[in-house]
Amino acid sequence: MHPLPAFRRTTLALALGAIALGPRLEAQGAPEPPAAVLVGAGDIAGCGEGYADEATARLIERIGGTVFTAGDNAYPDGAVADLACYERSWGRFKHRTYPSPGNHDYQSEGAAPYFAYFGARAGPAGRGYYSYDLGGWHVVALNSERDLQQEAAWLAADLAAHPAACTLAYWHKPLFTSGSDHPPETTMRPIWRVLYDAGAELVISGHNHQYERFAPQDADGRADPARGIRQFVVGTGGNPSLYDFDAPQPNSEVRWNGGHGVLKLTLLPGRYAYEFVSVPGETFTDRGSGSCH
Numbered sequence: 001m002h003p004l005p006a007f008r009r010t011t012l013a014l015a016l017g018a019i020a021l022g023p024r025l026e027a028q029g030a031p032e033p034p035a036a037v038l039v040g041a042g043d044i045a046g047c048g049e050g051y052a053d054e055a056t057a058r059l060i061e062r063i064g065g066t067v068f069t070a071g072d073n074a075y076p077d078g079a080v081a082d083l084a085c086y087e088r089s090w091g092r093f094k095h096r097t098y099p100s101p102g103n104h105d106y107q108s109e110g111a112a113p114y115f116a117y118f119g120a121r122a123g124p125a126g127r128g129y130y131s132y133d134l135g136g137w138h139v140v141a142l143n144s145e146r147d148l149q150q151e152a153a154w155l156a157a158d159l160a161a162h163p164a165a166c167t168l169a170y171w172h173k174p175l176f177t178s179g180s181d182h183p184p185e186t187t188m189r190p191i192w193r194v195l196y197d198a199g200a201e202l203v204i205s206g207h208n209h210q211y212e213r214f215a216p217q218d219a220d221g222r223a224d225p226a227r228g229i230r231q232f233v234v235g236t237g238g239n240p241s242l243y244d245f246d247a248p249q250p251n252s253e254v255r256w257n258g259g260h261g262v263l264k265l266t267l268l269p270g271r272y273a274y275e276f277v278s279v280p281g282e283t284f285t286d287r288g289s290g291s292c293h
Helices: 006-028 053-063 080-087 090-096 109-122 148-161 186-197
Strands: 036-041 066-069 130-134 137-141 167-170 202-205 211-214 230-234 252-256 261-268 271-278 285-291
Touching: 036 053, 053 090, 053 261, 066 090, 080 090, 080 109, 137 148, 148 186, 167 186, 230 261
Parallel strands: 036 066, 137 167, 167 202, 202 230
Antiparallel strands: 036 261, 130 137, 211 230, 211 252, 261 271, 271 285
16 A cells, blocks of 8 residues: 555644544533622721721732622711721722612611712612622622612512522621621511522621621521522621620521621622631631532
């Protein structure tokens, strides 16, 4: 048999290489969209001694991403002067922050300084709840302080209009908590039911100055690995008064009240990762991942 000419041997080798590469390229598929990062905490800034909001702000600078707040942005009264101290720390990220109000923000009439400071970043003026999309997820910022019946109706309509595969929500007062200072905020149960019925994945709250993670559960606190919502309490944004825990509530998985830090969520299509990042000098962390329903 005569050997193939050199150019034909090269052509044949390239063709065989393409056949061999074909299945590997097909198995890789289209590249996954880049992850979106959502990071934040509640119970943040104040002008008094001992506040750690500058330390948690430095964490956010390092992490990057979109910033959420879980209420009580500026102590003690959410006044213009209090927000000036927020401005010096977390205010550096106002252009990429989606806040929610807390009870201390409402120490000023109608939380007017809060709405004036954040402007359009806080949703429609005076209402305190709104939604946005991030990394393929639908995100809802809610107001645990006012008009919960009207808010629940709005939430149901919003979720019906945005049938995302993955949804998370955040607000100030937690429905579930083992904290000793503030008991579970049962008025938020109808809100949780709306989120549960829509297949939401995650809820974040503050109010108790500590960190706690719950296993997925329904609105009545029954464990539900298949359809339940995982909740984080992250009242660790800077307030120096740290609260104790009572006996652990059902489905409470992790509790820490030793200091300050932020919750980092990495959002991807169909899944998420979470990590609690402590300020320098603290060693506590909590991390894990999950899939959307």
